[in-house]
Amino acid sequence: MPTSSKPTDSELLYPHDATMPPGKAVVSAIQQTVAMFVGCITPVLIFCSVVEVDGATQRYMVSMALIASGLGTFLQAKRFGMVGSGLLSINGTSFAYVDLLLRAGLEGGLPLACGMTLAAVPCQFALAFFLPRLRSLISPLVAGIVVLAIGMDLIPVAGYYISKELGEGVSWNVNIIISFTVILILILTQVSRKPLVRMGAPLIAITLGYAISSAFGIINWSAMQTEQWIVLPKILPYGLAFDWSLLIPFAIIYIVSSIEAIGDLSATATLSGLKTSGADFWKRIRGGILSDAITSTAAALLNVFPTATFSQNNGVIQLTGVGSRQVGLYVAGILVVAGLLPQTGYFFSIMPTPVLGGVTLVLFGMIASAGIRMILQEPLDNKSILVVAISLGFAFSIPSQEEFVASLPDYLASIFSSKVATGGLIAMILNAFLKRDDRPVETLLSQAPTKET
Numbered sequence: 001m002p003t004s005s006k007p008t009d010s011e012l013l014y015p016h017d018a019t020m021p022p023g024k025a026v027v028s029a030i031q032q033t034v035a036m037f038v039g040c041i042t043p044v045l046i047f048c049s050v051v052e053v054d055g056a057t058q059r060y061m062v063s064m065a066l067i068a069s070g071l072g073t074f075l076q077a078k079r080f081g082m083v084g085s086g087l088l089s090i091n092g093t094s095f096a097y098v099d100l101l102l103r104a105g106l107e108g109g110l111p112l113a114c115g116m117t118l119a120a121v122p123c124q125f126a127l128a129f130f131l132p133r134l135r136s137l138i139s140p141l142v143a144g145i146v147v148l149a150i151g152m153d154l155i156p157v158a159g160y161y162i163s164k165e166l167g168e169g170v171s172w173n174v175n176i177i178i179s180f181t182v183i184l185i186l187i188l189t190q191v192s193r194k195p196l197v198r199m200g201a202p203l204i205a206i207t208l209g210y211a212i213s214s215a216f217g218i219i220n221w222s223a224m225q226t227e228q229w230i231v232l233p234k235i236l237p238y239g240l241a242f243d244w245s246l247l248i249p250f251a252i253i254y255i256v257s258s259i260e261a262i263g264d265l266s267a268t269a270t271l272s273g274l275k276t277s278g279a280d281f282w283k284r285i286r287g288g289i290l291s292d293a294i295t296s297t298a299a300a301l302l303n304v305f306p307t308a309t310f311s312q313n314n315g316v317i318q319l320t321g322v323g324s325r326q327v328g329l330y331v332a333g334i335l336v337v338a339g340l341l342p343q344t345g346y347f348f349s350i351m352p353t354p355v356l357g358g359v360t361l362v363l364f365g366m367i368a369s370a371g372i373r374m375i376l377q378e379p380l381d382n383k384s385i386l387v388v389a390i391s392l393g394f395a396f397s398i399p400s401q402e403e404f405v406a407s408l409p410d411y412l413a414s415i416f417s418s419k420v421a422t423g424g425l426i427a428m429i430l431n432a433f434l435k436r437d438d439r440p441v442e443t444l445l446s447q448a449p450t451k452e453t
Contacts, residue, residue, distance in 0.1 A: 013321035016087055016272035020324050028322045029330030031199065032090055036310045038202035039363065040069050040092035040335075041348055043305055045356055046157060047098070047113070048349075051105035057238065059345030061110075063231040064304040065093045066339030070332040072295035072307045076288060077328025085288035087268045088317060088328045091295060094308035095367055096146075096257050099153050099420045100249055101305060108241045110303060115240035118300035120250035121293055127258045128289040141384055142427040143259040144374030145391045149423040151368025152396070158364055161357030166218050174216050175354045182209045182358030195319045202359055209355035224346040231342050238303045245414035249421035256424055257308050258289050263374070264309040271314055272323030311370070387430045395423030 014020055020028070044065050048058040072091030079086035097117065104113040162179040163172075182205045189201035197204070213219050265288045266276050275281055288309065296306035317323050338344045375388060399405065399419045408416060415421045 012271070012273050012323060014324040016269075016274060016323050016325050018324045018326070020322070020326055024322075025324070025327050025330050028316075028320060028324075028327045029334055031196070031320065032088075032313050032316050032327060032331045033334050034203055035199045035312050035316050036069075036090050036092050037338075038206060038359065039095070039310065039312070041065050042356075042360060042363065043093045043095055043098050043101070045348060045351065046360065047101055047105055047110075047305070049161070049353070049356070050102050050157070051109065051113075053110065055349055057110065058349045059342065060231065060234075060237070061304050062345040062348050063339040063342070064233060064299070064302040066335045066344065067233060068295055068299035068302060068304055068307055069093065070335030070339065071298055072291060073328050073335065074332035075291040075295060076309075077325040077332065079287060079325075082283075082290060083287055083294060084291045085265050085268070085284045086325055087265065087272055087274075087284065087288070088313075088323050088325050089265060089268050089288060090310045090313040090328065090331055091292070091307045092310045093299075093305050094257060095154070095363075096150055096253050096260070096308065096420075097250075097306050099150060100246065100253060100418060103418065104243070104246055108243065109238075111239040112241040112243060112246075113305070114238075114300045114303050115242045116246045116250045117296060117306050118240060119242055120247055120254055121296050121300070121306070123251040124254040124258055124289060124293040124296065127255060128286045128293065139431060140259075140263065140374050140377045141387060142424070142431050143256055143263070144371045144377070145388060145427040146253075146256040146371070146420060146424040147260070147374055148368050148371025149392065149395045149420050151364050151366075151371055153419045154364040154367065155361065158357050158361035161353040161360065164353045164357070166352065166354070174218070175357075178209060178212050178216070178352060178354035179358040179361075181212055182206070182355055183361060185209075186359070186362045199316060199319070202363070205359055206351070206355060209352070209358065213352040213355060218352055219350055221350075224343060224350065226342050226346060228342040230340050231345065232340075233302050235301055236303060240300075245410050247414075248411065249415055249418050252415075252421050252424045252428075254306075255428075257292070257306070260311075261285075261289055261292055261309045264311045264314065267311070267314045268309075268317065268323070271317045272325075383434045387427055387434065390430060391423045391427040394426045395419045398422055 041062050044058070044061045047053070048061065053061070069092045073089070075084045076087060076089040076091060078084055100116070101113045104116050162175060164175070166174060185205040185208055186201055189197050189204055192198055210219065214221070262285055265285055269276050269281065269284065292308055299306055378384070396419060398416045399422055405413050405417045415425055
């Protein structure tokens with residue numbers, strides 16, 4: 001039913017607690033699922049390709065990523081006591097962790113990657129109870145720097161997939177044709193005047209990429225044949241491992257993920273017709289962060305990766321005027337069913353690398369752009385520019401000096417070997433330091449102590 005509140009350009013038809021006819025709820029759920037589906041499974045595909053995980057494990061991980069996302073979306077929408085935001089907040093496997101997951105995977109395989117996400121997740125549980133104070137300490141500027149670093153660090157991975165050899169006898173021209181066609185499709189769909197086309201852009205691009213790849217004969221469709229009827233979740237089928245040196249970097253990303261979730265959930269609340277202030281609002285935010293922490297814990301126990309709120313789904317709410325959390329329950333059902341079907345894992349496990357490369361090139365570029373947008377949420381004064389400059393300078397200089405990083409103590413090497421962790425830590429320190437001093441940056445620099453020579 002219509003509401004007098006109009007937080008979007010279109011009228012809000014179904015606020016967060018509205019009951020929708022089942023047919024309309026299903027259509028809305030499909031729209032929400034299409035907007036996040038590819039982004040949800042892409043981190044798993046990247047990890048499996050770089051770490052060279054076998055096909056059976058990759059298919060299992062794709063299924064578990066969808067099931068974990070369904071669980072997270074269900075907890076957010078349903079809201080059990082302190083857990084969940086009670087909003088139409090869609091969860092999916094987060095790109096924020098990919099840099100560290102790849103590092104852990106190359107050092108100790110899937111067990112170490114999942115072990116570290118499980119070991120660091122208590123940090124997110126604890127953060128849920130200090131959110132107002134945390135929000136003032138770690139500003140959108142800090143979160144934006146980290147998101148920008150994530151995107152810039154991942155973009156070369158897309159180049160790796162675009163240029164990766166498809167097999168003996170397959171020319172590099174095929175890579176270029178497939179990947180650039182996928183990129184072109186993504187561009188054309190994103191500039192389309194039809195919003196539904198823009199939302200489904202990744203799925204459209206992948207579908208056409210598969211069609212072109214099939215025409216070149218580089219897809220083995222017989223690999224999808226299976227007598228398996230269902231993929232059942234298993235507790236730690238591949239085990240866990242632990243490395244103290246990775247604990248701090250993973251904890252930093254959990255902090256940043258929580259800050260991002262505050263922004264995403266605030267936007268969802270606004271678009272759903274709710275206030276973004278007061279005790280009830282912060283209870284929703286706390287519940288949302290706790291839901292993320294619980295889902296990431298469950299994901300690690302299933303040997304897959306942490307989840308987080310997906311910001312792109314707020315665009316679907318804005319477009320359709322549907323903010324009812326009832327839709328979240330339907331989305332959760334769709335994701336779980338897709339995860340239980342073995343054909344889902346088989347379909348995405350045979351994705352040609354040029355298709356994945358073309359999609360991730362655009363996705364990672366959009367992640368970097370989202371970081372820039374977060375940085376620009378507030379006017380950039382001299383202090384902010386200094387924080388951005390030094391944080392990115394550290395992020396893309398120190399980690400590239402492998403011999404220097406290796407000479408550092410283990411607890412420092414664990415941080416400065418990661419661009420994302422380095423940029424995030426420096427940004428947090430600078431933001432806290434400059435926030436305590438209202439003097440202009442020029443004054444700080446002019447009064448800095450100098451060493452006599």
